[in-house]
Amino acid sequence: MTAGWIPQGPEVLATPGWARSPLLDVERTELDVTVTLGGLTFHGRRTPAPPRGWAHHVSSLDGWWDSSPDKTQTLDHWSGDGVVSLLSRAGARLVEVSGYIRAAQRPAPMMLHAMEDLEVRSAEGGLLVVDEHLSGRRLEAEVSRVALKFSRFAAWSTAFSLILRADDPLKFSQRTMLLANGTNAVGSAGNSAVNPVLDLVGPHGALTITHPGGVYTFAALAAGQRRTLDWRNGDVWNGNVRVFGVEGGRRPIVVKGGSSWTVAGLGSGTATLRRFEAWK
Numbered sequence: 001m002t003a004g005w006i007p008q009g010p011e012v013l014a015t016p017g018w019a020r021s022p023l024l025d026v027e028r029t030e031l032d033v034t035v036t037l038g039g040l041t042f043h044g045r046r047t048p049a050p051p052r053g054w055a056h057h058v059s060s061l062d063g064w065w066d067s068s069p070d071k072t073q074t075l076d077h078w079s080g081d082g083v084v085s086l087l088s089r090a091g092a093r094l095v096e097v098s099g100y101i102r103a104a105q106r107p108a109p110m111m112l113h114a115m116e117d118l119e120v121r122s123a124e125g126g127l128l129v130v131d132e133h134l135s136g137r138r139l140e141a142e143v144s145r146v147a148l149k150f151s152r153f154a155a156w157s158t159a160f161s162l163i164l165r166a167d168d169p170l171k172f173s174q175r176t177m178l179l180a181n182g183t184n185a186v187g188s189a190g191n192s193a194v195n196p197v198l199d200l201v202g203p204h205g206a207l208t209i210t211h212p213g214g215v216y217t218f219a220a221l222a223a224g225q226r227r228t229l230d231w232r233n234g235d236v237w238n239g240n241v242r243v244f245g246v247e248g249g250r251r252p253i254v255v256k257g258g259s260s261w262t263v264a265g266l267g268s269g270t271a272t273l274r275r276f277e278a279w280k
Contacts, residue, residue, distance in 0.1 A: 031058055032133045035097060037143070037164075038126040040118065042099055044133070053106065054114035058099040064130060064171075066093075093169045095128065095143065097162040100153075107156035115150060115158060122148060122162060129174075139171040139279060168232060170194060173277035181266045186276055187258040194278035195231035195251050198271060202226070205265040212259050214250030221269065232275070254278075 035042040035058050042058040076083055101118070103110035125144035132138070143164040151159040170192055177186065179198070188194075200207075202221030209216045221227060228237040231251040236243045252261065254276045263271075 034131040036129045038121045040121050053110040054101055054103045056101055058097055060098040063093055063095040092165055092167045095164045100157055100159045103156045111155055111158055138174055141166045141171050170278040170280050172275040175277055177273045179263050179271040179273055181263055184261045184263055186254050186261055188254050188277045190277040190279050192278045192280045193253060193255045195253055196276035197274050198229040200227045200271055201269045204267040204269050207265040209252050210262040211252045212255055213253040216249040216252050219246040
């Protein structure tokens with residue numbers, strides 16, 4: 001064997017300094033998850049036939065399971081008697097999706113198309129969804145792209161690193177629940193307290209929700225009117241327009257293990273609760 005020459009084959013990477021390809025050692029590097037973002041699917045151990053001549057795979061998911069915990073802050077009560085506790089988000093977190101693209105046919109042009117596809121479709125970020133096959137959980141987080149880097153290893157296999165920013169440090173299940181007048185048992189298998197999101201479609205009367213954090217009120221809606229109440233940050237949306245001055249009281253909260261809510265004022269429209277199960 002000539003000095004410096006590396007034998008070619010399915011177990012060896014044609015780059016000096018590597019004794020074994022991290023891209024081909026599937027059992028060691030790939031995760032038992034499926035990741036989706038903006039219509040893209042990154043496969044873990046499952047290896048489907050490439051739908052367009054290439055397939056995305058994920059080998060590591062740094063930052064997804066590691067996020068800052070919530071922290072409690074206090075302020076002096078406005079009456080001067082004691083303090084009031086406030087739940088504060090610890091801040092954003094970064095998630096790095098690392099993996100590789102494998103081309104099945106016409107590797108050189110297919111690889112260029114695949115790289116362009118990942119570049120364009122990840123540019124606006126979106127909803128990052130991780131399907132954990134081992135735990136059976138499917139969790140999501142809103143993200144935006146920070147950076148995308150490629151490392152060319154071969155014409156038929158290219159490594160990438162996709163760095164995403166999640167402004168909310170929590171991760172959420174995809175469960176939804178329809179609220180009704182009276183007592184509502186809002187269960188949560190998550191490990192963190194959370195201010196959830198409510199989608200309203202009228203007609204509804206003036207809404208009152210009694211929850212573990214206090215009492216919350218919201219103005220009445222006419223038939224067909226829609227509002228999204230994002231209690232994580234206090235925003236109220238009418239389509240893509242923020243609405244002000246229509247709510248009062250303490251934002252509804254679901255504590256770890258679940259909460260009991262008492263709801264009054266719902267009419268014949270719908271009130272759909274989501275993001276009420278949260279993990280950190």
